[in-house]
Amino acid sequence: MAMRLLITGIGDAFTSRHFGSSAVLDAPEGYVLIDCPDLINRALREAKEASGWPVEVRAIDDIILTHLHGDHCNGLEAFGFLRRIFGQNDPAQRPRIHTTAPVAERLWERLAPAMDAPFTDAENSTLEDYYDVRIIEPGTPASIAGLTVESRFTKHPVPTIGLRVSNGEVTLGWSGDTAYDPRHIEWLSDADLIVHEVNISNVHTPISSLNALPDELRARIRLNHIVDDFDPACTDMRVLAEGEVVEVVKR
Numbered sequence: 543m544a545m546r547l548l549i550t551g552i553g554d555a556f557t558s559r560h561f562g563s564s565a566v567l568d569a570p571e572g573y574v575l576i577d578c579p580d581l582i583n584r585a586l587r588e589a590k591e592a593s594g595w596p597v598e599v600r601a602i603d604d605i606i607l608t609h610l611h612g613d614h615c616n617g618l619e620a621f622g623f624l625r626r627i628f629g630q631n632d633p634a635q636r637p638r639i640h641t642t643a644p645v646a647e648r649l650w651e652r653l654a655p656a657m658d659a660p661f662t663d664a665e666n667s668t669l670e671d672y673y674d675v676r677i678i679e680p681g682t683p684a685s686i687a688g689l690t691v692e693s694r695f696t697k698h699p700v701p702t703i704g705l706r707v708s709n710g711e712v713t714l715g716w717s718g719d720t721a722y723d724p725r726h727i728e729w730l731s732d733a734d735l736i737v738h739e740v741n742i743s744n745v746h747t748p749i750s751s752l753n754a755l756p757d758e759l760r761a762r763i764r765l766n767h768i769v770d771d772f773d774p775a776c777t778d779m780r781v782l783a784e785g786e787v788v789e790v791v792k793r
């Protein structure tokens with residue numbers, strides 16, 4: 543059985559053309575959002591219009607959060623407020639955030655100044671009023687909406703994970719933000735299809751490093767996290783498009 547994902551963003555932290563790199567997985571038990579960038583409502587609406595998938599904040603109960611850079615998490619404020627309001631403050635309606643312990647530990651530090659005011663009573667709000675946070679442990683497979691998700695810490699200035707997501711038949715590799723790291727690419731190379739970041743600066747992966755990978759591996763790599771003026775002619779690996787549905791099939 544193929545696995546499908548809808549690309550919602552392919553941009554980087556400084557993009558003025560795209561949304562932050564993100565996607566929605568069509569999992570057996572619902573939609574799973576990988577990262578939650580700025581303007582999440584607009585990113586989902588545009589992807590919905592392009593694909594016909596009925597994706598919107600109220601239809602997504604699981605978010606995998608790779609790290610706390612804003613271009614990957616700034617949408618969590620709007621997402622959390624919207625869900626809490628439309629969920630009528632019912633704890634059972636809370637979306638789940640799946641992330642690593644060091645990210646979970648500082649998540650509220652990031653969100654609290656905007657979200658900790660009392661909501662319906664005199665008590666200050668807490669992270670748990672908005673989200674059900676589930677810890678994923680790199681090296682230990684997690685079950686998320688019927689998918690098996692493995693994670694691995696990348697080379698990035700803050701704790702960040704890459705992902706291997708399997709439905710039992712096919713596997714998607716998702717690099718997450720990372721400097722070029724042959725061991726990370728080796729770990730991802732089991733996957734049938736790999737979405738790899740590319741960008742400038744020493745905390746990201748330069749296209750020259752990916753261009754030097756073996757033909758067979760490059761053929762399975764699609765690119766995201768591009769700079770706005772990325773030249774697609776500089777590589778034979780295809781840059782993903784926002785609104786595109788990617789089908790992961792057995793290689």
Ligand SMILES: [Zn+2]
Nearest residue numbers: 609611698719
């Ligand atoms: Zn980052």
